[in-house]
Amino acid sequence: MAAVTIRKAHKTYGATPVLHGVSIDIEDGEFVVLVGPSGCGKSTLLRMIAGLEHITTGEIAIGDKVVNTVPPKERDIAMVFQNYALYPHMTVAQNMGFALRMSGRPKAEIDARVRRAASILALEPYLARYPKQLSGGQRQRVAMGRAIVRDPSVFLFDEPLSNLDAKLRVQMRTEIKELHQRLGTTTIYVTHDQIEAMTMADRIVVMHDGVIEQIGAPLELYDTPANTFVASFIGSPAMNMLKGTLKGGDIPFVDTGKAQIPVPGAAAAAVGRAVTVGIRPESLELAENGIAATVVVVEPTGAEILVVADIGGGTYVTAAFHQRYALRPGAPIHLAPAPGQVHLFDDETGIRL
Amino acid sequence: MISPFREKLRKALLAFFGILFFLFLFGPFYWMVATSMMTEQEMLSVPPKLFPSEPTLQNYGIILGIGDAETLKEARNRAPAVFEIRPALINSMMIGVLVAIANLLIATPAAYAFARLRFNFSLSLLMIYIATRMVPPIMLVVPMFLIVRTVGLIDTPLALIITYTVFTVPFSIWLLQSYFRSMPAELEDAALIDGCSRWQSVRHVLLPLAVPGLTCVAILSFMGSWSEFLFAVVFTKTTASRTLPVVAASFVDTSSIQFDYVMTAGVITALPPFLLALIFQRFIVGGLSAGAVKG
Numbered sequence: 001m002a003a004v005t006i007r008k009a010h011k012t013y014g015a016t017p018v019l020h021g022v023s024i025d026i027e028d029g030e031f032v033v034l035v036g037p038s039g040c041g042k043s044t045l046l047r048m049i050a051g052l053e054h055i056t057t058g059e060i061a062i063g064d065k066v067v068n069t070v071p072p073k074e075r076d077i078a079m080v081f082q083n084y085a086l087y088p089h090m091t092v093a094q095n096m097g098f099a100l101r102m103s104g105r106p107k108a109e110i111d112a113r114v115r116r117a118a119s120i121l122a123l124e125p126y127l128a129r130y131p132k133q134l135s136g137g138q139r140q141r142v143a144m145g146r147a148i149v150r151d152p153s154v155f156l157f158d159e160p161l162s163n164l165d166a167k168l169r170v171q172m173r174t175e176i177k178e179l180h181q182r183l184g185t186t187t188i189y190v191t192h193d194q195i196e197a198m199t200m201a202d203r204i205v206v207m208h209d210g211v212i213e214q215i216g217a218p219l220e221l222y223d224t225p226a227n228t229f230v231a232s233f234i235g236s237p238a239m240n241m242l243k244g245t246l247k248g249g250d251i252p253f254v255d256t257g258k259a260q261i262p263v264p265g266a267a268a269a270a271v272g273r274a275v276t277v278g279i280r281p282e283s284l285e286l287a288e289n290g291i292a293a294t295v296v297v298v299e300p301t302g303a304e305i306l307v308v309a310d311i312g313g314g315t316y317v318t319a320a321f322h323q324r325y326a327l328r329p330g331a332p333i334h335l336a337p338a339p340g341q342v343h344l345f346d347d348e349t350g351i352r353l
Numbered sequence: 354m355i356s357p358f359r360e361k362l363r364k365a366l367l368a369f370f371g372i373l374f375f376l377f378l379f380g381p382f383y384w385m386v387a388t389s390m391m392t393e394q395e396m397l398s399v400p401p402k403l404f405p406s407e408p409t410l411q412n413y414g415i416i417l418g419i420g421d422a423e424t425l426k427e428a429r430n431r432a433p434a435v436f437e438i439r440p441a442l443i444n445s446m447m448i449g450v451l452v453a454i455a456n457l458l459i460a461t462p463a464a465y466a467f468a469r470l471r472f473n474f475s476l477s478l479l480m481i482y483i484a485t486r487m488v489p490p491i492m493l494v495v496p497m498f499l500i501v502r503t504v505g506l507i508d509t510p511l512a513l514i515i516t517y518t519v520f521t522v523p524f525s526i527w528l529l530q531s532y533f534r535s536m537p538a539e540l541e542d543a544a545l546i547d548g549c550s551r552w553q554s555v556r557h558v559l560l561p562l563a564v565p566g567l568t569c570v571a572i573l574s575f576m577g578s579w580s581e582f583l584f585a586v587v588f589t590k591t592t593a594s595r596t597l598p599v600v601a602a603s604f605v606d607t608s609s610i611q612f613d614y615v616m617t618a619g620v621i622t623a624l625p626p627f628l629l630a631l632i633f634q635r636f637i638v639g640g641l642s643a644g645a646v647k648g
């Protein structure tokens with residue numbers, strides 16, 4: 001097991017910059033998720049850690065050894081790819097034992113370790129099969145098996161669940177997390193799915209266009225997003241974002257032109273500024289007086305109902321209620337944010353105020 | 354809704370043209386095989402016979418130098434060149450196999466580079482390679498002859514091996530690079546992480562998976578050199594280097610044509626490509642279509 005340190009890592013492909021100075025300290029045994037929209041450079045960063053991509057400038061260390069020029073095979077890492085990358089011409093057992101074979105372990109030891117990994121992943125009945133004879137979920141397991149057989153110091157996952165159907169994805173999410181709790185191996189997990197990030201991570205690294213927007217524990221990101229990008233990226237349905245001006249008074253409020261949203265405790269220094277107010281759907285409640293709105297769509301999910309409402313001029317907000325209100329499209333309602341549940345961002349920089 | 358009658362008519366017409374096309378393709382081949390199994394008298398009988406009444410492999414025996422002294426002597430009188438077929442067979446085999454090996458050795462690493470590395474003008478370079486194949490061989494035969502003569506390789510198998518390799522390698526590179534491209538690069542990445550060096554990842558992962566493509570390249574380049582005539586007839590003089598097509602053609606001269614020997618030589622010439630295609634058709638089609646889709 002090992003800590004992983006990334007210091008000011010830059011990556012350019014030819015003249016195209018992809019990563020603009022990324023620094024992360026990953027502790028030994030930690031489960032860190034890199035999350036961000038596709039194309040933001042997550043895979044590139046992961047591949048740099050793996051040694052599959054050259055580091056343009058900056059430094060990556062595994063344990064206390066800087067690995068910039070160390071080939072992948074000497075980094076003691078294992079990686080699970082999105083398309084699994086199972087060797088089609090090898091059986092499941094051979095796939096899982098390949099790394100041990102390459103490192104020259106005796107056959108008996110390889111067999112024993114493959115068998116142990118297979119039993120952890122419930123793969124024993126499939127050891128003699130070829131990858132094409134397995135279902136997507138089974139292939140995914142074999143890919144994980146190939147990683148855990150080696151008992152590496154770091155696991156790298158690149159969107160390992162993207163090719164699975166929704167149900168299996170949820171199930172594998174739990175399994176991977178359980179596996180991590182059991183093995184305690186440092187894990188870096190890449191995904192574009194914020195729910196995966198929220199549910200699995202010890203710490204989340206939110207990336208966007210080659211920079212890190214915020215690093216923090218899942219609930220930290222959820223409760224105090226550092227900027228509008230993180231605020232709207234984390235959480236589903238996404239946070240409602242309304243532009244307005246911060247006005248002073250007994251209780252400061254944001255005037256959006258259509259509604260006045262009280263923001264108790266807003267810094268007096270910010271009064272008069274153009275701001276963005278963020279309100280999570282579940283922070284909105286039905287109220288006697290509040291923001292006047294008209295129901296547009298009602299989406300019951302079972303656990304809650306999502307109400308999309310027009311607050312005037314085609315600006316939609318989403319509210320999530322746990323109570324099963326009988327609301328019909330067209331009905332006039334009033335929405336009020338729960339006290340203290342309003343996020344305030346500078347309109348220009350997007351940074352949290 | 355098509356009426357049952359029209360459906361029947363459609364099928365009948367399809368069958369008719371199908372059979373016609375089959376005869377068109379297969380007829381000459383059958384005629385060649387049938388004639389090669391006839392005696393001289395039977396072959397020349399009027400009206401011509403469709404089947405050999407007593408199929409005989411005598412002609413094949415003669416070519417390989419097997420048979421009683423009387424028959425061999427008679428054959429020598431009719432066409433001394435008949436005894437050149439065996440050395441030609443050996444020459445053709447050797448040249449074909451060496452060309453195939455040369456193709457694998459040259460095209461595999463080149464194709465790998467084209468498939469996996471990004472470098473300037475890689476596509477243009479590939480296009481230029483392929484464009485060389487658009488030049489009609491007849492345009493090249495005289496300059497090539499001068500080169501071969503200057504370096505003193507006239508009437509050696511080496512001249513043909515080099516020539517055929519030059520002509521077949523571009524297509525082999527093209528075919529293999531698109532084959533490699535169709536294999537996910539993550540497989541090699543996974544191998545690197547699993548402890549392989551770059552060379553080991555090629556040896557343990559890429560090459561085993563590329564066997565169909567490599568087979569296809571080997572067979573196509575073998576076939577390309579096996580049946581080549583133009584350069585062979587210009588560059589060769591004696592049994593030291595003459596190949597089967599050249600010798601087979603030599604039975605046709607101005608004064609007489611020994612049809613039975615021509616046909617027998619023809620069958621022997623056609624047999625290896627035919628068998629190869631039959632055995633490896635799956636690889637050939639697979640290899641070519643990987644190229645077709647991804648190229």
Ligand SMILES: Nc1ncnc2c1ncn2[C@@H]1O[C@H](COP(=O)(O)OP(=O)(O)O)[C@@H](O)[C@H]1O
Pocket residue numbers: 013016018036037038039040041042043044045
């Ligand atoms: N080999 C490459 N050459 C040039 N650009 C690349 C290469 N690999 C990735 N990129 C670019 O780098 C950016 C980040 O890619 P990637 O790390 O795969 O994103 P993500 O995994 O977050 O979706 C993308 O804009 C992509 O087009």
Ligand SMILES: [Mg+2]
Pocket residue numbers: 039042043044159
């Ligand atoms: Mg990616």
